[in-house]
Amino acid sequence: MVEHQHSQKTVDDVERLLRTVSMIIKKRGREILAEFEITPPQFNALLTLIQNGNLTIGDLGEKMYLACSTATDLVDRMERNGLVVRERDTADRRVIRLRVLERGHQMLEAVMQARRKYLSGVLERVSVDETATMVAALNHLSELMTREEVSQA
Numbered sequence: 001m002v003e004h005q006h007s008q009k010t011v012d013d014v015e016r017l018l019r020t021v022s023m024i025i026k027k028r029g030r031e032i033l034a035e036f037e038i039t040p041p042q043f044n045a046l047l048t049l050i051q052n053g054n055l056t057i058g059d060l061g062e063k064m065y066l067a068c069s070t071a072t073d074l075v076d077r078m079e080r081n082g083l084v085v086r087e088r089d090t091a092d093r094r095v096i097r098l099r100v101l102e103r104g105h106q107m108l109e110a111v112m113q114a115r116r117k118y119l120s121g122v123l124e125r126v127s128v129d130e131t132a133t134m135v136a137a138l139n140h141l142s143e144l145m146t147r148e149e150v151s152q153a
Contacts (some may be wrong), residue, residue, distance in 0.1 A: 028118055037081065048063050050105070056096060057096070083104035
């Protein structure tokens, strides 16, 4: 591993810029979700379920850093909205797993299309080379942070 010394200003700039971009994406994401009939926690739960397969409510809560009762309430609302269904595990009938329904998949895809359309509009003002550089840098940062997160788990 190569050691790099970065100035405090560089670290402060990266932190500030990441926070600013994150806040704008979160705000715009909430505005996009308001156009659909889904809340930010439901959207995040759908993403988590689709990325991880049919989780239990406990597993979902753990991955989303939610208390068990909060995860249960969230799943109850999602089930009422026709986004997910609770099903018994085929290997262990005592275990209840969550399965994303077609409406959940369609909702997630529609939201993601709207989010990509927004980002595409922003990126139209950036050169292809600058975009490639951003992707490479963000990918590298993501890999480093993910590795660190996994090693601390």
